[in-house]
Amino acid sequence: MTTPDAWDPDRYARFSAERRQPWEDLTALLSPLARPRVLDLGCGDGALTAELHARLAASQTVGIDSSAAMLERAAARAGDGLRFEAGDAGSWTGGPFDLVISNAALHWVPDHASLLPRLATLVAPGGQLAVQVPTNEHHPSHLEAAATAAEPPFAEALGGYRRVSPVLPPEWYAEALFRLGFAERRVRVEVYGHPLASRDEVVEWVRGTLLTDYQRRLPAPLWPAFLDRYRQRLAAALPDRRPFLYPYRRLLLWARRA
Numbered sequence: 001m002t003t004p005d006a007w008d009p010d011r012y013a014r015f016s017a018e019r020r021q022p023w024e025d026l027t028a029l030l031s032p033l034a035r036p037r038v039l040d041l042g043c044g045d046g047a048l049t050a051e052l053h054a055r056l057a058a059s060q061t062v063g064i065d066s067s068a069a070m071l072e073r074a075a076a077r078a079g080d081g082l083r084f085e086a087g088d089a090g091s092w093t094g095g096p097f098d099l100v101i102s103n104a105a106l107h108w109v110p111d112h113a114s115l116l117p118r119l120a121t122l123v124a125p126g127g128q129l130a131v132q133v134p135t136n137e138h139h140p141s142h143l144e145a146a147a148t149a150a151e152p153p154f155a156e157a158l159g160g161y162r163r164v165s166p167v168l169p170p171e172w173y174a175e176a177l178f179r180l181g182f183a184e185r186r187v188r189v190e191v192y193g194h195p196l197a198s199r200d201e202v203v204e205w206v207r208g209t210l211l212t213d214y215q216r217r218l219p220a221p222l223w224p225a226f227l228d229r230y231r232q233r234l235a236a237a238l239p240d241r242r243p244f245l246y247p248y249r250r251l252l253l254w255a256r257r258a
């Protein structure tokens with residue numbers, strides 16, 4: 001199952017070096033796994049999935065994504081126990097797995113109060129859950145996107161839609177993982193500092209992620225105007241420093257079943 005999407009693997013990959021550290025930090029939380037069965041939810045172009053599959057010497061790895069463009073790119077990496085499937089990370093069923101991992105994807109899945117118990121059912125006894133989600137809504141990069149969406153003519157075209165992140169406070173995940181019976185749990189918030197050439201690059205960064213949501217929902221002729229207006233608002237909200245440090249807050253979760 002894929003949905004029409006605005007994901008562009010090349011655009012997303014543009015900042016792959018900067019996006020790598022959260023993935024390294026997430027995988028560093030894993031405790032040793034022997035020939036694990038791995039599920040990667042929202043695997044994107046599969047580059048990190050393939051790397052993890054090899055690094056863990058996994059017996060099998062399944063990467064799930066809802067973007068046809070991303071899956072097309074991932075397909076080339078399949079083989080040797082690694083496969084990719086179209087699916088919705090919020091409703092996919094299968095497993096169980098020794099590791100369920102998701103990097104920078106579950107902030108696109110609504111209702112985390114229902115999602116987390118669902119994910120828990122995919123984890124085998126002794127298995128691990130590892131999730132990294134951005135939680136940067138208070139930064140102008142996100143605030144100005146919502147403010148642009150609230151302006152005419154975009155508000156009308158979007159039917160009043162504004163993206164609200166489903167990510168809950170860190171404490172909620174700490175309690176939920178405990179209530180779900182995970183024997184060991186780690187919940188960490190980290191602010192990554194991404195040095196960019198200038199504030200203009202923030203636009204390029206969010207075009208590859210957050211703004212895909214608005215691009216997908218807006219009539220195509222309005223998209224360039226939305227982008228221009230967003231750029232304008234962001235320039236007014238951010239200092240013109242070169243290089244420009246883009247702070248990015250992320251939530252990292254890790255838990256292990258008994």
Ligand SMILES: C[S@@+](CC[C@H](N)C(=O)[O-])C[C@H]1O[C@@H](n2cnc3c(N)ncnc32)[C@H](O)[C@@H]1O
Pocket residue numbers: 007012023041042043044045048064065066067070087088089090102103104105108109209
């Ligand atoms: C920011 S990319 C991250 C990709 C990869 N995990 C990585 O770290 O490079 C987010 C991915 O989540 C996927 N995605 C968004 N919503 C999804 C959903 N409901 N089910 C499955 N995949 C989803 C997008 O298609 C996209 O490929």
